[in-house]
Amino acid sequence: MARRATNPASTDLDPRKATILEAVVSEHIDTAQPVGSSSVASSADVAVSPATVRSEMVSLEREGYLAQPHTSAGRIPTDKGYRYFVDHLRSGVLGAVQQQQVSDFFANVRGEVEDVLEQTSTLLSHMTSYTAVVVGATNTHASILSAQLVNIDAHHQLLVSVFSDGSVIKHSLNPHFDVDYETCAEASRQLNALLIGTTLETQVQVPSRHDHVAMLVRDAVSSLHAEQPTTDGDMVFIGGSSHVADSFDGVETVRKVLAILEQELLVVSLVQDMLAKGLSVAIGSENGFEPLSACAVIVAPVTIDGERAGAVGLLGPTRMKYQEAMAAASAVSQHLAHHFGGDEEHADH
Amino acid sequence: MARRATNPASTDLDPRKATILEAVVSEHIDTAQPVGSSSVASSADVAVSPATVRSEMVSLEREGYLAQPHTSAGRIPTDKGYRYFVDHLRSGVLGAVQQQQVSDFFANVRGEVEDVLEQTSTLLSHMTSYTAVVVGATNTHASILSAQLVNIDAHHQLLVSVFSDGSVIKHSLNPHFDVDYETCAEASRQLNALLIGTTLETQVQVPSRHDHVAMLVRDAVSSLHAEQPTTDGDMVFIGGSSHVADSFDGVETVRKVLAILEQELLVVSLVQDMLAKGLSVAIGSENGFEPLSACAVIVAPVTIDGERAGAVGLLGPTRMKYQEAMAAASAVSQHLAHHFGGDEEHADH
DNA sequence: TGCTGGCACTCGGTAGAATTGAGTGCTAAC
């Protein structure tokens, strides 16, 4: 029975198999039902009889592209089947309405970066009916434009650092000694002199003296530099998590996915991993998180001046509408890049 | 049949009815099933026969405390039934384990206010298995300790304002004219002089000149004061939204609740409404949002020095474990108040 | 008068049997 077995590792299928596989995948995406041979045969692109389709499906199943929930049922795609489908998708174009929607949105957004990203996640989620993720990468080599130490009261100071990418980070200090206004102001001056122009990666020469000013300065610098390892400087905005509820059927699956989404660090690392591997779509188990094995994740990097400035992502069921979703994600990521990168040459508008 | 109808608006039920109602409610909370007369009769507090219980239940149903899913089924509480139950709950004490959990948590948390509140929402949610909400109120009469204008580039400036409550707000400015370092520094000096000591509610005298510095100053002040009306200065942190998935059975309900939780403004206003009305529990339709009619919401204010500094809340099904949940919310809110208010006298520890 | 035991009745849930039909695999013929 295994005669003429094609190379199982071959990345391409014979054209007819490919057509059949694609028909099965797209119909399953539409209907969420197992797909039978006859409906495939009646599809426009397939010009053979159900019987032929059946024998091809047997072979596709043997090769791992399709699965059968039970004997006498149609086929559903496996993750590998979806993978083939996605790899051979001609990249779609966004519908005119949605294109307009994105343009309108970016023409009208105002406010701080965080607000824009937050709203972007909502936009993307509304456009696609999937859960959207927007990650704003912290630029680890943005330089410090200003570092100011503000005296809240004798035991509370706040270090406010402004970076060249417009981000602001604050750190509380709770020294064990009383700090008066003058001490704080002097520390602030020294911090400014010390830190301006440096990045979080720069080693700076902190004063080794034992007076209060020096202690404040050391405290401030160390808590600022402690920012580095946690990686959680990255901003994450998740929009449309309610769509999780209608993307999956099992309550348990919904719970697990929501639980993952709650852990923003996980989400960021998932997105970063995918970008690092150059993946734009992770299907089922490809994403590496067992609780997300029923999900597909799409990411599109946001690139400004050749620098990775963040990413947008979409999370849906493995039977998601890849073409539309990918088009939406890529359109939004481009608009986002243009929004934050493009207006350096232009005036605001 | 309506002879001896007790006053339907009476807030108190005759003791036996009350006992029966409470038995029904607590059993239903435990089992999620309709409760029959015999299991009520076998409950410790009820010393009458099932037949008597039945006749009382008929009357409780007529008065709107109980409902029957269908003939030949037991009774389930209505919102009114839960209300009575909650109003007559002797306030419970938190279990020792949980008490320890809260203490440990607050003994160990570090980091900025936002981080603490965020983690608190996770704590509360883990303790109760319900979705937790933590609201940090912005103190509208906190005064400004520092206002600094930082020059990102010629067309982008960032106004960073630090308030006496330790909060930091930033605003981008995008002037139509080129701004050099000196202009920005001068504007920053003037802003400092103008704003320090004021609150967001204070009217300030902005310069009316037409030079760039004055324009920057005016821009900065107006965008700072624009903060006021939006009300979204309030910080909201929602923890354990995944618990929504197992608190309700209908997918549609889950979706609706999640959709509400996504709109943080709604959540804040719900909590504020409840606090304003002095409610600590809103059951079903009491909360005023139709999509939340299957939910009960518990809130506990966080009060520091007599000032309302925020609130914590819990959202669960109407059949939630009120006693435990209320105890948890109130314990956490008190620890929170102590954490942020208490350490002004003490040094950090 | 109020409580209770007894009883007929209701009706959702479950279990089992029968039926349906979508879909399959195989084979023989084209």
Add this chain to the structure above:
DNA sequence: GTTAGCACTCAATTCTACCGAGTGCCAGCA
């Protein structure tokens, strides 16, 4: 190599019967 035909499989549906939890009502009892 493709296809029509056919026997077969099996989830889903329908129907029936039945069970039993729970009710409402009533007559008798304290």
